[in-house]
Amino acid sequence: MINNNTITIKDLEVIRREGLKALKDKLGFVGMLKFIQMYSDGKGDYTTEKEEILKDVTYEEIETFLNEN
Numbered sequence: 504m505i506n507n508n509t510i511t512i513k514d515l516e517v518i519r520r521e522g523l524k525a526l527k528d529k530l531g532f533v534g535m536l537k538f539i540q541m542y543s544d545g546k547g548d549y550t551t552e553k554e555e556i557l558k559d560v561t562y563e564e565i566e567t568f569l570n571e572n
Contacts, residue, residue: 510518526535 523535526538530538
């Protein structure tokens with residue numbers, strides 16, 4: 504049991520593990536990830552990175568990828 508006045512690193516690990524389990528049990532794996540992403544600070548410039556990564560990808564390639572996956 505966790506004493507609210509003294510929380511150890513081990514206690515924090517238990518809280519983290521049990522919290523992730525509760526999210527996964529309630530929301531499913533994808534829902535858990537989406538929930539966590541909502542509260543995560545992003546790094547970098549998503550728009551610039553996306554444009555750089557996708558600059559040589561055609562709509563046909565995206566459509567093929569989506570159809571195959």
